[in-house]
Amino acid sequence: MYQRKIPIDYSCGLSIAMEVVGSKWKFCILDEISKGATRPRDLVKEINGISKRVLQNQLKELEMHDLLGKIVYSEVPLRVEYYLTPAGETLMPLIAAVNKWGEGYAPRLKEILEGEPTTVPV
Amino acid sequence: MYQRKIPIDYSCGLSIAMEVVGSKWKFCILDEISKGATRPRDLVKEINGISKRVLQNQLKELEMHDLLGKIVYSEVPLRVEYYLTPAGETLMPLIAAVNKWGEGYAPRLKEILEGEPTTVPV
């Protein structure tokens, strides 16, 4: 199993939050699930650039942290649906805020990454 | 240099945000700087578990993304101070919200990680 090098600082909200949702994908996953993409297959399809394997890991962690729940339908082929737990729901306003911030920041990032092509390249 | 596997989706706020602040340490760094720990040495001291090397990387990225600015005083020994840019300031409400969420979630995480020791161990 995974062993932390340093113990969690329960007194620091940021540490806690980063421990639980501080990864590149979790907000996206929670967001997509809230929008109705409840099955792993759909999530892989909807989330830009995530692989099946990484998704599975993230889902497992989110479930372990009680942010996601899971229903297994014993059908053939197998069907599984994830849903937001009450704890997961509490993240939605945060995710919305982060999303909004990102939208506002987008032009700046674009400028930074693509530079100012003031002169037309030959 | 660093080459993305997949192009950034500028239309998705979450993608943008994760690209820029989606790492374990950046919120902590910005938070500490806003609290007055402006020098790298202080940041290493204040931030639980970060190494000098990783800090330098994160500072460089934050500066590159225009969330942090930097003043170099030509003293001996050298002194450098980082500060929040206006763009960096726009993150503060978000960081506060994340921090607050983490505080609220802390008890649950503790319960999950440390289990329920209902019976007293010998």
Next chain:
DNA sequence: CAGGATCCGTCCGGATACTG
């Protein structure tokens, strides 16, 4: 389809040493 296991290359990050 969900998801676990394995192989294996890549990259991250700690330790260390050096410069201005």
Next chain:
DNA sequence: CAGTATCCGGACGGATCCTG
């Protein structure tokens, strides 16, 4: 003190195969 470079072991993640 701040910042960069190098070495190097370990973790991460893609590709693939297999099961229920």
